[in-house]
Amino acid sequence: MKKRNNHQWAAALLLGFFLISNASASVVAIIDSGTDMLHQDIAPKAWVNPGEIARNDRDEDGNGYQDDVHGWNFAEGNSEVIDYSYLGTLTQDIRRFFDIQTLSFLGQATEEDIAWARAKVQDQEFIKQISIYGNFMHGTHVGGIAVRENDEAQLLAVKLIPTEVKLPFNVQPREDKGVGMWLLKQALTQLAKQQMLQLEEIAAYVGSHKADVANGSFGTGWPQARMIVETLGKTFMKDITKEEVDEATKGFLDALIREGKMMVAAAPKTLFVFASGNDGLDNDQFPTSPTNIQADNVISVAATLDRQIIAPFSNFGVKEVDVAAPGVGIESAVPGNEYLKVSGTSQAAPFVAGVASIIKDANPGLTPGEMKKIIMETVDLKDFLKGKVKSNGIVNENRALRAADLSKTVAINRAIEMSRLEIADIVIENKASLGSLSNDLKGFVLPLPNSFIIKQ
Numbered sequence: 001m002k003k004r005n006n007h008q009w010a011a012a013l014l015l016g017f018f019l020i021s022n023a024s025a026s027v028v029a030i031i032d033s034g035t036d037m038l039h040q041d042i043a044p045k046a047w048v049n050p051g052e053i054a055r056n057d058r059d060e061d062g063n064g065y066q067d068d069v070h071g072w073n074f075a076e077g078n079s080e081v082i083d084y085s086y087l088g089t090l091t092q093d094i095r096r097f098f099d100i101q102t103l104s105f106l107g108q109a110t111e112e113d114i115a116w117a118r119a120k121v122q123d124q125e126f127i128k129q130i131s132i133y134g135n136f137m138h139g140t141h142v143g144g145i146a147v148r149e150n151d152e153a154q155l156l157a158v159k160l161i162p163t164e165v166k167l168p169f170n171v172q173p174r175e176d177k178g179v180g181m182w183l184l185k186q187a188l189t190q191l192a193k194q195q196m197l198q199l200e201e202i203a204a205y206v207g208s209h210k211a212d213v214a215n216g217s218f219g220t221g222w223p224q225a226r227m228i229v230e231t232l233g234k235t236f237m238k239d240i241t242k243e244e245v246d247e248a249t250k251g252f253l254d255a256l257i258r259e260g261k262m263m264v265a266a267a268p269k270t271l272f273v274f275a276s277g278n279d280g281l282d283n284d285q286f287p288t289s290p291t292n293i294q295a296d297n298v299i300s301v302a303a304t305l306d307r308q309i310i311a312p313f314s315n316f317g318v319k320e321v322d323v324a325a326p327g328v329g330i331e332s333a334v335p336g337n338e339y340l341k342v343s344g345t346s347q348a349a350p351f352v353a354g355v356a357s358i359i360k361d362a363n364p365g366l367t368p369g370e371m372k373k374i375i376m377e378t379v380d381l382k383d384f385l386k387g388k389v390k391s392n393g394i395v396n397e398n399r400a401l402r403a404a405d406l407s408k409t410v411a412i413n414r415a416i417e418m419s420r421l422e423i424a425d426i427v428i429e430n431k432a433s434l435g436s437l438s439n440d441l442k443g444f445v446l447p448l449p450n451s452f453i454i455k456q
Contacts (some may be wrong), residue, residue: 004391017131025152026357029071029206029214029270030350032139033161033449034082036335037070039140045147046070047154049209050146063208071157074202081157087336093120094130095340101445102329102341105305106310130165134446135161137334141342142217144283145332146350147358149397153357156211158202161449180237182243189251196259200266207267212360213371214272215353217346218449220256221277221315223288225249256289264295271368273353273369276302278445284317290395292320293341297368299356299375302389303327303348305429313445314345318386322376324385324394344445355397359404366404370412374403377416380425399423 027047037046051061052069059066067079100117103109109117120126139159147153179438204212220228229248233240264272274291276283283292283300291300300321303314305328310316314327327348329340356371366374378400386392399419405414 015178019178023396025154026212026360027154027156027210028353028357029156029158029209029211029215030139030143030146031158031160031216032142032208032218033135034073035071035139035143035155035157036082036084036333037155037157039144039333039335040337041144041423042140042147043332044157045151045155047156047209048321063205065205070230071159072205073159074198074205075159075162080160082139082335083136084335086132089129089133089136090334090338090340091129091133092337093126094133097126097130097234098340098342101343105285105328105343126385131446135315135449137340138217138346138449140335141332142215142346142350143339145330145347146213146215146334146353149354150357150361152361153239153354156206156209158206160199160202163273181240181248184229184233184236184240184248185251187236188248189255191228192252192255192259196256196263199260199263203263203266203270203272207270211267211270212269213353213356214267215350216272216290217275217344217349217448218450219277219288219291220253221273221279221288221447222249222253222281223279224450225253225256225289228252239303240450250287253287253289253292257287257292260290260293261295263290264293264298268297269368270297270357271371272298273349273356274298274300275349275448276300276317276321278303278313278344278346278447279315280313281315282317283320285313287320288315291315292317294320296372299323299352299372301325301345301349301352302313302385303343303345304385304394307380307382307426310388311343311345311348313343314348317385318390321389323379323391324348324382324389326394327351344448346448352395355395355400358397359400362401362404363408366407370407371404373412374400374407374416396423398426 006230023342047070052067053060054069055067065072068297071081073080097117097120100109100113124183143155147155219445226245229245229252276291277288302316302321302324303311304326306326311328325348327345328343329341330347331339334340359371359374375395376391378396379391380396381393402423403419406418
């Protein structure tokens with residue numbers, strides 16, 4: 001008999017408590033780097049697979065995912081949706097760094113704070129530590145936001161992001177530059193297909209478990225894609241120009257987005273909520289995957305500081321990004337029953353996923369496209385978001401909920417119209433001081449986690 005650690009026994013006991021969970025409540029899948037299903041904020045809302053018996057090494061429901069009681073780890077191919085061996089990696093320095101980061105966005109960081117944080121940014125050992133911890137806590141932080149305002153929601157955990165991925169290529173650089181460039185493009189296309197095949201499998205998985213909403217606070221932005229291209233370019237070519245790197249980067253991201261349409265098509269009854277990216281770039285000009293996938297069941301989210309300005313790190317795009325939501329200094333759960341304030345479009349996306357789950361519970365008959373329509377057309381219109389996001393606004397959860405409730409008895413368009421008349425814009429009671437946003441720490445937000453982690 002296999003030995004079970006304390007966390008495993010606790011998870012098994014949780015199953016007994018949660019088998020009576022409300023089957024009609026919305027299911028929210030968190031596709032991320034792992035979720036602590038034992039956290040006090042998440043455990044009461046943990047999704048439980050009714051077709052599985054916990055930890056008996058069998059696949060009772062015959063779906064090919066043995067013991068997937070709370071979800072599945074696609075990174076390592078097992079049912080462990082988080083690696084608890086990383087508990088204890090939240091140091092005081094990491095906590096202080098995130099605190100200073102929030103204060104810097106609010107213009108409240110002292111010169112001493114900024115000097116300390118600036119030194120930490122130059123410390124490669126610290127960057128390694130915060131990157132590892134950031135990856136470990138990310139899915140739990142995101143999950144905590146997504147289900148915070150919905151007591152009935154059920155959180156299904158999907159681990160996508162592994163600790164390290166090495167690119168599967170080992171060839172000799174080509175003397176013939178034309179051949180080398182052709183091979184590079186072929187390799188990038190194959191890489192895109194491989195990732196999206198995995199994401200298609202994940203989408204089919206969450207769809208089979210009837211997830212109403214799937215949050216994806218992960219992705220590959222222009223800077224990350226460019227790094228991949230530069231690394232592979234050195235493999236296939238003796239030298240590669242900036243123009244060639246840009247061309248290949250655009251082709252790689254276009255391939256990811258093109259192939260990604262199969263992903264969202266694999267779960268047509270699920271609304272995918274994607275973070276727009278943390279590179280401060282225009283996604284219309286510099287594509288980001290998967291958030292640039294255009295489909296009725298996809299919504300892309302930018303981040304704001306409260307409801308006052310678009311966050312300086314947030315990606316945007318009047319064609320490619322749909323709405324905005326708060327994403328600065330958001331406190332949420334992290335593994336081990338702890339909490340942390342973190343900033344990013346990773347935090348804005350689950351805010352919208354949470355709103356989507358609430359409106360789905362208000363009217364279970366809503367399709368993903370109708371949920372998206374309600375969210376986008378009940379926003380608070382903001383001048384600072386004109387030309388930045390498609391809806392020109394920031395999500396108004398109260399108005400969206402009212403529209404969803406009204407949609408049970410009237411047409412969607414009429415429900416939205418009535419909700420706009422009944423529910424006022426959300427008022428900012430305590431406006432933040434934004435006077436020091438020009439300091440050089442404002443842009444230091446970790447990029448979205450992605451599957452293409454390259455060891456330099």
